[in-house]
Amino acid sequence: MTAVTDPRTTADPTPAKSRSRFWSKFLANPAAILGGVLVLFFVTVAALAPILPIFDPTATDWLAVRKAPSAEHPFGTDEIGRDVLSRMIWGAQASLLAGVVSVAIAVLLGVPLGVLAGYARGWTDAAISRVTEALLAAPFLILAIALAAFLGPSLTNAMIAIGLSAMPIFIRLARAQTMAVMTEDYVESARAIGLGHIALIGRYILPNIFPPILVQSTLTIATAIIAEASLSFLGLGQQPPAPSWGSMLNIAKNFLEQAPWMALYPGIAIFLVVLGFNLLGDGLRDALDPRDH
Amino acid sequence: MLAFLGRRVLIAIPTIILISIFVFGMQKLLPGDPVLAMAGEERDPEVLEYLREKYRLNDPIPVQYLNWIGNALRGDLGISLRTNQPVLELIGQKLPVTIQLAVMALIIAMVIGIPAGVLSAYKKGTWIDWVANTVALSGLSVPNFWLGIMMILLVSVQLGWLPASGYRPLSEDPIQSIKTMLMPAFVLGTAIAATLMRHTRSAMLGVLKSDYVRTARAKGLSERVVLVKHALRNALVPIVTVTTLLFGELLAGAVLTEQIFTIPGFGKLVVDAVFNRDYAVVQGIVLCTGVAFIAMNILADAAYRVLNPRMKDQ
Amino acid sequence: MPMKKTLGLALAFALGTTALQAADLRIGLQEDPDVLDPDQSRTFVGRIVYASLCDKLVDITPGLEIIPQLATGWEWSDDGLELTMTLREDASFHDGTPFNADAVVANIDRSQNLPESRRKSEVKSITGVEAVDEFTVKFTLGAPDATLIAQFADRSGMMLSPTATAAAGTDFGLNPVCSGPFSFVERVAQDRIVLEKFDDYWNADAINFDTVTFLPIPDTTVRLANLRAGDLDMLERLAATDAPSVKNDSGLSYAEAVSLGYQGITINVANGAGADNPLGQDARIRKALSLAIDRNVINQVVFEGAFAPGNQSFPPTSPWYNANFPLPERDVEAAKALLAEAGFADGIELEIQVANNPVQMQLMQVVQAMAGEAGIQIELVAKEFATLLRDQSAGDYTASQIGWSGRVDPDGNIHQFMTTGGGINDSGYSNPEVDRLLDAARTSTDLATRKANYDAARAILEEDLPIIYLYHVTWIWAMDQDIKGFTPYPDGMIRLEGVTKG
Secondary structure (H helix, E strand, C coil): CCCCCCCCCCCCCCHHHHHHHHHHHHHCCHHHHHHHHHHHHHHHHHHHHHHCCCCCCCCCCHHHCCCCCCCCCCCCECCCCCEHHHHHHHHHHHHHHHHHHHHHHHHHHHHHHHHHHHHHCHHHHHHHHHHHHHHHHCCHHHHHHHHHHHHCCCHHHHHHHHHHHHHHHHHHHHHHHHHHHHCCHHHHHHHHCCCCHHHHHHHHHHHHHHHHHHHHHHHHHHHHHHHHHHHHHCCCCCCCCCCCHHHHHHHHHHHCCCCCHHHHHHHHHHHHHHHHHHHHHHHHHHHHCCCCC | CHHHHHHHHHHHHHHHHHHHHHHHHHHHHCCCCHHHHHHCCCCCHHHHHHHHHHCCCCCCHHHHHHHHHHHHHCCCCCECCCCCCEHHHHHHHHHHHHHHHHHHHHHHHHHHHHHHHHHHHHCCCCHHHHHHHHHHHHHHHCCHHHHHHHHHHHHHHHCCCCCCCCCCCCCCCHHHHHHHHHHHHHHHHHHHHHHHHHHHHHHHHHHHCCHHHHHHHHCCCCHHHHHHHHHHHHHHHHHHHHHHHHHHHHHHHCHHHHHHCCCCCHHHHHHHHHHHCCHHHHHHHHHHHHHHHHHHHHHHHHHHHHHCCCCCCC | CHHHHHHHHHHHHHHHHHHHHCCEEEEEECCCCCCCCCCCCCCHHHHHHHHHHCCECEEECCCCCEEECCEEEEEECCCCCEEEEEECCCCECCCCCECCHHHHHHHHHHHHHCCCCCCHHHHCCEEEEEEEECCEEEEEECCCCCCHHHHCCCHHHECCCHHHHHHHHHHHHHCCCCCCCEEEEEEECCCEEEEEECCCCCCHHHCCCCEEEEEECCCHHHHHHHHHCCCCCEECCCCHHHHHHHHCCCCEEEEEEECCCEEEEEECCCCHHHHCCHHHHCHHHHHHHHHHCCHHHHHHHHHCCCCEECCCCCCCCCCCCCCCCCCCCCCHHHHHHHHHHCCCCCCEEEEEEEECCHHHHHHHHHHHHHHHHCCEEEEEEEECHHHHHHHHHHCCCCEEEEEECCCCCCHHHHHHHHCCCCCCCCCCCCCHHHHHHHHHHHHCCCHHHHHHHHHHHHHHHHHHCCEEEEEECEEEEEEECCEECCCCCCCCCCCCCCCEEC
């Protein structure tokens, strides 16, 4: 609910012009650029993990257990002597994947349902809306905890749980957007000339609801990354020895006094990447908002 | 107004039934039989079977559901399998704690979020705007549990300023109670301050362009008076709405924060109950928070209508 | 100026709290106890509360000898089928109900016959109990039972007020009434359990606190932070990794005792289809796994050397430990040779389930790395504890990292795990000779005979290895330096007789 985009945002009839206006607005916003840079940085690091000259993230060393940062291990070592820096770099993959995949699940399930509700109206709409409300009223984290516990603790299951719990936002958004687009004159006339349902949805509705969904997705990735970290913190996310930032924190909280670096760096990394997605999403929203000149 | 409220409450009923079916169903699908999970090291098969019969866990799931919902309607939410305490009593013990935490967090969020939103709207497009924005989004981007741990490490262990836990009820020891709640409320408050700031900013942007602000300025009133007396007062409608919704969210959303600061509220109760398969407790709490969330939604809508009579029924 | 004011306030606060806390003891627990009814309860942590709330017929010394508590003396008949106990005459329950032989009869009846009772198997051998006179009670047994007295040193021996059990039934745990040094005041779930001194306690002079408050604080770091901040007077189950810092802290004191329990890897050898794999079928592979593990390194890396490495159901310090099978040295080559002999010269892959808590995960990652060097590739399957337990008792697992909190009598650590059809024999292990030896050990009251039987059983189990034992937890208590007179016990309980503050 933090960032549900205003449903009045609709497409501009002249795409090329609007695209250049989008870029000029986006690039004029230093916060958005900062967000973009942060996201790009972490995506690059995660992608390069296999070829970077770093330690094996699962290689243990009994003689270097919980060693403070040094030249050899810039971020120190963890509770069984693994290099924290290389676990963070590999952990970036898990955390970003968790964000992107769970949002993909939410979008792929939520958008069709939302469009269906907004397009068909009537009983279909009422039924989908009630279920959405019920899902929204069930507390997000409790839902995710119960789902993850049901499916068994693993990164995949955490992503499914987060995706399902994030779905209602997209149902609502897609429904509202669809209903708004349906009242536009050009849609009315397209219907009048007898365009079929599929064509109508494909040609007019989907392109028009794309921008707000994109904005919402960016912001929800941020929430999903935190959610994965929270589930991992409860032991329900990525399972060792594979690293993720959340599961690193889960372990680190037992060694706050002896090895504060174990908690410090993964926490900062989560903060920066989430901030990146939030700033980026926020910037996209401002740049796509036609009301605001 | 009454008709509006009545209709909203009627619409809420199927939603609440759906929540209850949903939670009940999920509970039943959880692996790990509650009786076995409770048994721990004591796994006498005869006793386990007796308990399954006693708590009617062998009945078909729809029968179990009807049973539970029937009792719930009579105000009986069952007992905790772990401690034998009635669920309603547990909720009664936890609700004031969580409400206290939510109220304190909300106050902190308002103190930060509303002025930041006003300032950022007033200085729109300047560096003040985007710094305020970035700072607000930072609050939203820090994982609660990490901030909580770091604060315990710094404020409690290193500096010794505030207790890390040891919550006391407000009625018994108000000073200790507020001291123990300060850090968790801050952690939660900074997270929702961002939302509040964003909504304040956009409401203020709308109001600042309006005619009466222009008129007020034309009358030569000071900028402070214009901002606070005219603009902010008019921007309050959406702010009140969003605050009500945030309160509903906080009632259920403090799960990890309560866990970190060992605050005996809803969040801690529900996490432990899920892990212990104490299903009656989970169902009772989710039902309660669900109802609270919907009630807050209705209240928010009602507040919106009262404050903004121009709005018509959708 | 503000500095002075703060100082003054701090001083006033410190003085105020000393006066107040002299009478109150605040103990941090690792978990919230379950129902406070000794007949129905099943958690270790609950027993810590009972140690202050409910007296037992007998108690133990730190060296595990049985000593009088509510019973002042006892005597066995020659055939081992009758136990006569004389009872303390100056004890009463918190509600004023007198403690006497009739109360014991009512308590044994409840442990045996309350449908919800978890004590049934512990007092199964008792076929009759009668009040000989007001303070003498006689138990009749169906067969000799060497474990019974030790059961009376735990929950089966806890005496509850018959008046209260009759009135409350299964709800007794909401307002427990016993005869211990403290009586129940209130409980707020997950927050606190408050007890107050029972003035009519027979040993009231040894009790130096007006109230005891138990505060469940599951996070070990937070629990220690609370102790350091002065919000707790003592805590149980300090994390082993925090032990050095507590020992170096002049404001805190430290106590430890090796527990009666164990941690290990239980292997499914015949519990359904889950046993159908090389690890379950071939003892050589289990032996190879055991040889690949360096138990001392585990203790150093995971537990800062604070725990006791182990390889049997009893810790090496126990009189029941079989010295013929000392802690094995790690031997990677021997492990590889055994694997080759079993037909897996190129290594083997196997799956071990583990509870998804940080310490057990850390332990198993160390095991995983060690086994890997011997060619045993372990895949760890993390499960939530409730699921792990379900899969384990259903036989839906290959191997499982799990432990046991331990019992005073050796029988409690081995019989139900290793005998055919035993209550917690999740491994499905069955060997008639082991059954015979363990049955004999539980019915003999002669210590030497019992020891010989356990030693013989160990020799067989050493070959079959249905459980690979890894280590024995050390109970660690940390407390404010003002707390004096605390004695650590291997059962992990906190006994407050003689403990003082300040």
